[in-house]
Amino acid sequence: MKINLTVTAESVEQARELLAAGADTLYIGDKDFGLRVPVPLSYADIQEITEMAHTAGKKVTVAVNALMHIEKMAVIKPYLDFLQEIKVDQITVGDTGVIFVLQRDHYELPYIYDASTLVASSRQINFWAEQGAVGAVLARELPKTELEKISENLKIPSEILVYGATIIHHSKRPLLQNYFNFAKVEGEDKNHAANHFVAEPHDENSHYSIFEDSHGTHIFANDDLDMMTELADLAKMGYDHWKLDGIFTSGENFVEIFKIFDQARKLVEADEFTQDKAFLLDEQVRKLHPFGRSLSHGFYDMDPAKIK
Numbered sequence: 001m002k003i004n005l006t007v008t009a010e011s012v013e014q015a016r017e018l019l020a021a022g023a024d025t026l027y028i029g030d031k032d033f034g035l036r037v038p039v040p041l042s043y044a045d046i047q048e049i050t051e052m053a054h055t056a057g058k059k060v061t062v063a064v065n066a067l068m069h070i071e072k073m074a075v076i077k078p079y080l081d082f083l084q085e086i087k088v089d090q091i092t093v094g095d096t097g098v099i100f101v102l103q104r105d106h107y108e109l110p111y112i113y114d115a116s117t118l119v120a121s122s123r124q125i126n127f128w129a130e131q132g133a134v135g136a137v138l139a140r141e142l143p144k145t146e147l148e149k150i151s152e153n154l155k156i157p158s159e160i161l162v163y164g165a166t167i168i169h170h171s172k173r174p175l176l177q178n179y180f181n182f183a184k185v186e187g188e189d190k191n192h193a194a195n196h197f198v199a200e201p202h203d204e205n206s207h208y209s210i211f212e213d214s215h216g217t218h219i220f221a222n223d224d225l226d227m228m229t230e231l232a233d234l235a236k237m238g239y240d241h242w243k244l245d246g247i248f249t250s251g252e253n254f255v256e257i258f259k260i261f262d263q264a265r266k267l268v269e270a271d272e273f274t275q276d277k278a279f280l281l282d283e284q285v286r287k288l289h290p291f292g293r294s295l296s297h298g299f300y301d302m303d304p305a306k307i308k
Contacts, residue, residue, distance in 0.1 A: 006243040010039040027058040034063030059089040068095040110134040124154035129156040140166040151237040164245025166221040175217040223296035228282040
């Protein structure tokens with residue numbers, strides 16, 4: 001089995017480092033059409049990274065997975081024209097309006113279906129495969145038993161998150177700004193670097209990261225995902241497209257974490273990934289993970305009947 005590692009890139013320089021470290025696909029996006037990219041990039045940066053990746057024989061996926069309200073759909077075509085012109089390898093799309101435009105205007109832009117929490121069955125994924133999708137992004141809230149069932153019937157590659165934060169709520173409303181207005185707070189940053197969080201009233205250990213941008217408000221799960229110790233099982237199920245997301249892990253630490261997962265990928269491909277090696281690599285990841293952010297398997301170990 002050949003495993004593909006997709007990894008977010010926050011800059012041209014980090015993209016260069018990730019390609020050198022063995023990344024197969026770089027995941028990037030801009031501020032208007034890409035949801036929750038680590039750093040929205042300029043058109044010039046997107047073009048430079050795409051050219052750099054192609055020179056290295058690697059791929060680029062561009063996020064076009066925003067919820068496309070009327071004002072965004074009115075200006076989507078120039079962006080799609082640009083992405084087609086620079087020959088990005090594929091885009092992620094969650095809004096059917098974008099898929100309609102791709103098909104109506106005969107764009108040569110392969111798309112990966114990415115509708116966040118909605119992508120939770122092989123039937124749904126295969127439907128979009130019949131509509132032209134070349135891949136899908138699995139919902140992050142799927143337990144192991146459901147992942148096993150889904151893997152039996154997939155017609156297209158389906159990406160699974162192996163490291164990074166999990167979105168649990170997205171609202172078009174400016175919830176942070178509304179709170180700042182109510183609390184009479186001025187001059188406070190609202191981006192993810194500001195490290196705001198919300199907590200359960202009676203649970204001091206809860207820590208739901210929250211930030212706001214032009215797409216609205218985003219709230220993340222209490223734990224970030226770290227699937228290092230489960231990689232062999234994911235591979236046995238047939239999941240060979242793994243993603244690392246660095247929205248809350250920036251700079252050199254994220255590159256080093258990617259390198260650790262690349263080591264694991266090579267061990268899995270060689271059938272040499274033992275539990276002892278998995279735990280050792282997992283410890284290295286935890287040392288590099290941002291202080292104050294917890295790690296877990298998310299929904300992976302849960303009983304599907306108990307998920308509400």
